[in-house]
Amino acid sequence: MTTQRLPMQGQRILLGISGGIAAYKTVDLARKLVQEGAQVRCVLTESATHFVSATALQAVTGVAVRHSLWDEGAEAAMSHIELARWADTLLIAPATANTLAKLAQGIADDLLTTLALATRANLVLAPAMNGDMWRHPATQANLALLQQRGARVLDPDSGCLACGEVDVGRMQEPQVIVDRLSGSRSEQMLVGKRVLITAGPTVEDIDPVRFIANRSSGKMGYAFAQAARDLGADVVLVSGPTALPDPVGVTTIRVRSALQMFEAVQTHFVGIDFMIAAAAVADYRVEQVASSKLKKQGDGVLTLTLMQNPDIVAWAAAQPNRGKVIAFAAETENLIAHAQEKLQRKGVDAVLANSVADGAAFDQAQNQLFLISADGVHEFPLTHKSQLAQQVLAHLASTYFNCGCLR
Ligand SMILES: Cc1cc2nc3c(=O)[nH]c(=O)nc-3n(C[C@H](O)[C@H](O)[C@H](O)COP(=O)(O)O)c2cc1C
Numbered sequence: 001m002t003t004q005r006l007p008m009q010g011q012r013i014l015l016g017i018s019g020g021i022a023a024y025k026t027v028d029l030a031r032k033l034v035q036e037g038a039q040v041r042c043v044l045t046e047s048a049t050h051f052v053s054a055t056a057l058q059a060v061t062g063v064a065v066r067h068s069l070w071d072e073g074a075e076a077a078m079s080h081i082e083l084a085r086w087a088d089t090l091l092i093a094p095a096t097a098n099t100l101a102k103l104a105q106g107i108a109d110d111l112l113t114t115l116a117l118a119t120r121a122n123l124v125l126a127p128a129m130n131g132d133m134w135r136h137p138a139t140q141a142n143l144a145l146l147q148q149r150g151a152r153v154l155d156p157d158s159g160c161l162a163c164g165e166v167d168v169g170r171m172q173e174p175q176v177i178v179d180r181l182s183g184s185r186s187e188q189m190l191v192g193k194r195v196l197i198t199a200g201p202t203v204e205d206i207d208p209v210r211f212i213a214n215r216s217s218g219k220m221g222y223a224f225a226q227a228a229r230d231l232g233a234d235v236v237l238v239s240g241p242t243a244l245p246d247p248v249g250v251t252t253i254r255v256r257s258a259l260q261m262f263e264a265v266q267t268h269f270v271g272i273d274f275m276i277a278a279a280a281v282a283d284y285r286v287e288q289v290a291s292s293k294l295k296k297q298g299d300g301v302l303t304l305t306l307m308q309n310p311d312i313v314a315w316a317a318a319q320p321n322r323g324k325v326i327a328f329a330a331e332t333e334n335l336i337a338h339a340q341e342k343l344q345r346k347g348v349d350a351v352l353a354n355s356v357a358d359g360a361a362f363d364q365a366q367n368q369l370f371l372i373s374a375d376g377v378h379e380f381p382l383t384h385k386s387q388l389a390q391q392v393l394a395h396l397a398s399t400y401f402n403c404g405c406l407r
Pocket residue numbers: 017018019020021022045046047048095096097098099100128129130133
């Protein structure tokens with residue numbers, strides 16, 4: 001009889017849990033890691049003990065949980081240096097702003113940060129915090145430094161935070177973290193590939209204070225940029241105005257209008273392996289942008305003349321010797337039929353179609369996509385945009401570059 005080898009069998013994961021509200025999800029995270037075959041040991045910071053029960057973590061991992069350097073019994077059984085050497089991955093989830101700052105500075109004033117300095121294990125960070133803490137230049141600088149030193153950052157998701165705000169800062173879902181760790185064999189499927197992604201809305205000025213824009217938040221495009229980066233690609237993200245921070249490790253070019261986006265795409269298009277055009281580019285711009293604020297007209301009617309913007313995707317599809325071009329279609333009705341028509345009309349390799357009827361997709365944390373190509377229609381069911389982006393990229397990599405697929 002042969003026993004099936006589990007995806008994470010043989011992996012030794014030290015799960016460091018710091019004091020964010022998302023710590024409550026770590027019982028599920030630890031359980032999922034164990035189910036995938038990993039050996040898991042948990043270390044809590046003092047703050048984390050307020051958010052998650054060591055007893056529950058011990059129950060799912062089968063190993064005593066540590067939270068103090070000064071636990072004589074635990075040190076006698078396995079010293080913190082032995083524990084640091086035991087691990088092949090140090091996963092810190094959630095990673096608080098405070099713990100990230102300590103890691104960046106090499107501070108070792110508790111068990112978790114001491115282990116982080118003492119270990120040679122791969123460091124994987126799943127930050128979680130309030131959106132302002134995440135965007136703070138100190139946090140972003142700490143993350144950039146940690147990443148330069150080789151840490152892998154699983155960028156937080158957007159959605160409803162514990163503080164009640166809808167913002168970036170949610171820890172990635174346990175299943176997403178597990179998929180990222182267990183997918184290491186396919187992690188490198190886009191190494192050496194150059195990927196261009198457009199995201200967000202474009203903004204077309206009317207006068208110095210008014211503009212025409214659309215409801216795109218950029219979340220889907222940014223999720224693609226982060227997922228492509230995590231799969232080893234060299235990523236350029238051309239983004240219209242969004243509230244999202246530049247993804248770490250991605251070359252991000254900020255633009256405002258469709259014309260500026262077109263210029264940036266033209267600059268970066270040569271030599272790419274594929275482009276995912278997730279931006280919601282304005283079809284029209286105002287012909288004459290007023291140089292001073294328009295005043296109310298006496299007759300109650302204001303007429304603006306709009307002229308068509310260049311079609312960025314059609315331009316990309318028409319380039320000779322190009323990489324693969326994947327367009328997006330956001331439709332309120334007849335989703336698949338419209339996307340099939342777009343595939344033909346624009347001459348792209350595939351269209352990712354999402355329904356935007358009844359408030360779906362735009363600014364939501366989750367989405368559902370249909371990939372329409374000459375091969376037919378492939379559905380990616382509703383899930384978090386980060387997970388969705390991974391699944392789509394894995395599919396594209398296996399279709400176009402013959403790489404193995406993520407599960
Ligand atoms: C209810 C509550 C929730 C918190 N959630 C977070 C969080 O999600 N992310 C974060 O960085 N800090 C959060 N904090 C603040 C941290 O707990 C605080 O910065 C602490 O010093 C972190 O210590 P540690 O990094 O050693 O675990 C929260 C604090 C409280 C009281």
